[in-house]
Amino acid sequence: MTENAPRAVPVPAEPPRGTRRRRTPRLAATSGVLTYVFIALAVLLPVPYMLQLPGPVFNTLGDYQGDPMISVSGAKTYPTDGRIDMLTVAVSGGPGRDTFASQALGALLNGKETVIPTEAYYPLDTTRDDVTASNAVEMSSSQDVAVAAAMEQLDKPYSVHLLVDDVVAKSPAEGKLRKGDRLMSVNGKKLDSDPDAAQIMSATVRESNTVDVTIDRDGKSEDISLTPGDIDGNKAIGVTMKQDFEFPVDVKFNVDGVGGPSAGTMFALAIIDELTPGAMTGGKHVAGTGEITPDGTVGPIGGARQKVAAATEKGATLFLSPADNCAEVLSAADQSKITVARIDTLDDAQTTVEQYAAGNTSDLPKCPADGADNNEKGQ
CATH class of the missing domain: 3.30.230.10 (Ribosomal Protein S5; domain 2)
Structure with a gap:
């Protein structure tokens, strides 16, 4: 062999078939850490859902x-x-409370809980x-x-009265109606003692350009005229109402x-x-x-x-x-x-x-299993 002849470089032998190369300890450790990180994220990551x-x-x-x-x-x-x-x-989750991804997944699997988007219930x-x-x-x-x-x-007879519960600031009702006013009639329609008074009042406001309300305030009757305005995109006079019942x-x-x-x-x-x-x-x-x-x-x-x-x-x-x-x-x-x-x-x-x-279970009104007539009976 001459002095200038190229030197042979040894090539690592291929491992025998059926054997695996060992990962370096550093690679294995990194993979394990990432796995734990992903698990932790799944457990701790809040999701915009709530559980019933x-x-x-x-x-x-x-x-x-x-x-x-x-x-x-x-x-x-x-x-x-x-x-x-x-x-x-x-309810788990909802406004002010977190629901985590692992909780939502568990709820989907157990069959007794329901997962619903929080926005479907609350703004x-x-x-x-x-x-x-x-x-x-x-x-x-x-x-x-x-x-x-x-x-x-x-x-058993009872009576119900419709009261002003609150007045919206800078609304048509401000300065004219007060909390506690008893709404007796609106545009000639009787409200007092009518269980549907709140619906009648709301419908009349939506349908009218002028709303004439008769109220009872501290035992005295007063007539008040209001012009509905736009409040949050709705035609309204700016009051919330509540029913006040008198029972026997x-x-x-x-x-x-x-x-x-x-x-x-x-x-x-x-x-x-x-x-x-x-x-x-x-x-x-x-x-x-x-x-x-x-x-x-x-x-x-x-x-x-x-x-x-x-x-x-x-x-x-x-x-x-x-x-x-x-x-x-x-x-x-x-x-x-x-x-x-x-x-x-x-x-x-x-x-x-x-x-x-009484032991009569054969004629109970049942829930239709296939969309049949709701009046069908039997259990």
Whole structure:
């Protein structure tokens, strides 16, 4: 070999087939750290959703924190038995609270929780205090309306007045109407003692260029003329209103920390049960839900799946479902464990409970499983 001949450079041998090259410790460590980072993000990353979960259950015929949940005075009452459960929905997330991606995924998998976009329920500027205040107002209103519906069902007369609840600053009503004014008539249409007075007032304002209102202020009648203006894109005079009921009985509710209007139907049933002889349930365990109007119409609510889960967990054997919630109730994971009856009115609800108490389950109004006629019966 000559001195200038190129030197041979050794080439690393290929590893035997079936063997793997080992990763360097640094690469393996980096990969592991990234995995943990991605997991942490999945667990801790807030998402714009809120979760509906089964909430606490309250027996409207029983006690709450040592006192009756509903007590009636001013009329003869009767002992009762069994349970008429009002159902609630717990909410995770929403304004002022975070929901994390892992929670949302878990809720989708367990079948008893519902994941909904927060914006579908609340405007972006809604605060937690706004939600709490709104829920409290709705609960208070639902109690008054439940009493009114029960009085209607029992043919007990009552009166209702429409009051100014607040006046919007720099609105047509400012300086003319005051909080507490009793609205007697609008453009010649009687408002006082009409359960639909708020709707009549609102419709008249929308349809009129001039609104002539007769009010009662501190026992004196006054006539006031207003010109509706544009308030947040709506034709309005700038007042919020509330109903003030006068009932022949005094009903007290002991429900702290629960909001919303969905207990109205169960409240009304419990009041009727206390004011009529015998136990409406026959000692059985009934649960249900539904917003109610003074004339006894039962309206749909949110969280029906969660309420079915809560009812079955507590051992209820009959679930009263508003007609418009039937599809959601029948899709609930636990609905096969309980008898479901469809209700459209308070009278439907009372009749259904009484039939069930008597052992007549064959003729209960049922939720149609396939979109059939809502008047179809049988369970």
